[in-house]
Amino acid sequence: MPTDEPAHRVGREAGGYGTRHRDLHSADPDFDGVACPHCDSNDLEVISLFGGAASEVMFRCRGCSTSFNWIKWQGKLPPAPSAGT
Amino acid sequence: MAYTRGHTGTKLDENFENDLLAIADTKLVLGNWYAECVMNGRSLPDFAAILGMCTANYGHTRAIYQYLAAHGHDYAHLERGRGPEEIHSMNLLDEAPAGWEDFIVGTWLAELSTWMLASGFLKHEDRAIAGLAKKIGEETYFHLKYSHGWLQIIGEGKKQTQILEKSFANRFPLALQWFGPARGKDPVHESGIRDVPLRKLREAFVKEAAGAEKYLGSKLAQDKTAKFAKDWRADARRFGAMPKGLFEVVRFKDPELAH
Numbered sequence: 568m569p570t571d572e573p574a575h576r577v578g579r580e581a582g583g584y585g586t587r588h589r590d591l592h593s594a595d596p597d598f599d600g601v602a603c604p605h606c607d608s609n610d611l612e613v614i615s616l617f618g619g620a621a622s623e624v625m626f627r628c629r630g631c632s633t634s635f636n637w638i639k640w641q642g643k644l645p646p647a648p649s650a651g652t
Numbered sequence: 653m654a655y656t657r658g659h660t661g662t663k664l665d666e667n668f669e670n671d672l673l674a675i676a677d678t679k680l681v682l683g684n685w686y687a688e689c690v691m692n693g694r695s696l697p698d699f700a701a702i703l704g705m706c707t708a709n710y711g712h713t714r715a716i717y718q719y720l721a722a723h724g725h726d727y728a729h730l731e732r733g734r735g736p737e738e739i740h741s742m743n744l745l746d747e748a749p750a751g752w753e754d755f756i757v758g759t760w761l762a763e764l765s766t767w768m769l770a771s772g773f774l775k776h777e778d779r780a781i782a783g784l785a786k787k788i789g790e791e792t793y794f795h796l797k798y799s800h801g802w803l804q805i806i807g808e809g810k811k812q813t814q815i816l817e818k819s820f821a822n823r824f825p826l827a828l829q830w831f832g833p834a835r836g837k838d839p840v841h842e843s844g845i846r847d848v849p850l851r852k853l854r855e856a857f858v859k860e861a862a863g864a865e866k867y868l869g870s871k872l873a874q875d876k877t878a879k880f881a882k883d884w885r886a887d888a889r890r891f892g893a894m895p896k897g898l899f900e901v902v903r904f905k906d907p908e909l910a911h
Binding site: 616620621645 | 694695696697698700701703704705707708764767768771772774775786789790791792793794796797798801802804805847848852853856859860
């Protein structure tokens with residue numbers, strides 16, 4: 568079906584968790600400090616928690632629409648008595 | 653040869669080995685859950701996440717088998733030579749998921765419980781196993797983040813939430829059971845191999861599972877009375893042998909093709 572939606576928005580409202588990443592994780596404090604490699608903006612949305620590789624999170628810059636992958640982990644561990652978390 | 657730090661070929665403590673196998677074998681089955689259910693994902697990012705979690709868990713299994721192989725075990729036997737009674741996977745994952753919500757509950761609880769047990773080795777004197785525990789934690793961190801997202805979405809639907817609550821009530825006691833009786837023996841801690849008593853890991857697991865209520869937006873009934881009959885196998889952290897149907901799924905099909 569033809570749509571008036573901008574190309575990069577098409578298919579983003581289909582429902583389900585995958586399409587809700589940007590709402591749920593775009594303000595996730597775990598991603599504070601991540602910046603667009605093109606324009607250095609911090610105004611980003613999470614496209615996929617598992618990006619081009621399982622070790623990457625995929626972002627899109629809201630400023631310049633650059634998509635990029637960011638290496639996750641950064642030493643963070645889930646809560647546990649020995650983990651100091 | 654007795655175990656010596658950093659010396660491959662030396663024999664590990666038997667109870668420590670059993671704990672490692674319980675983690676590795678549960679992750680083997682968990683990897684298969686993900687592999688079998690990937691096409692039930694709700695979106696392409698779900699597919700990517702499920703496959704990512706699948707490969708991570710297979711990787712953890714393989715790394716632990718390799719660690720055990722470096723300490724006197726036969727790798728081929730560990731990976732493809734054991735029968736259903738020798739595989740130490742969690743009872744929680746014996747029954748295939750009955751639906752999407754049940755899949756979310758089963759994988760979430762398996763990720764959380766295996767992490768808790770692995771976390772007890774974060775300060776292990778052997779850097780190899782401490783590093784492996786850390787790596788499992790780093791990867792599980794994002795697996796749990798994805799699980800929490802699923803819980804949040806499910807929590808937006810009344811019917812879905814009810815199905816999930818029912819599934820949690822069924823599966824939570826099986827996850828809890830994996831940690832053993834609340835007042836049971838804890839030889840791995842008593843010998844100083846694990847710095848945290850099992851009791852504390854169990855409590856932390858219960859606390860974290862309850863903490864997920866904030867994502868779901870609903871109360872989860874935690875039955876903390878895991879039952880232990882005489883056929884409880886403390887070494888394998890399970891009752892009985894792996895069901896035959898599940899063994900057919902996870903077993904290595906053509907050993908002659910292995911290399």
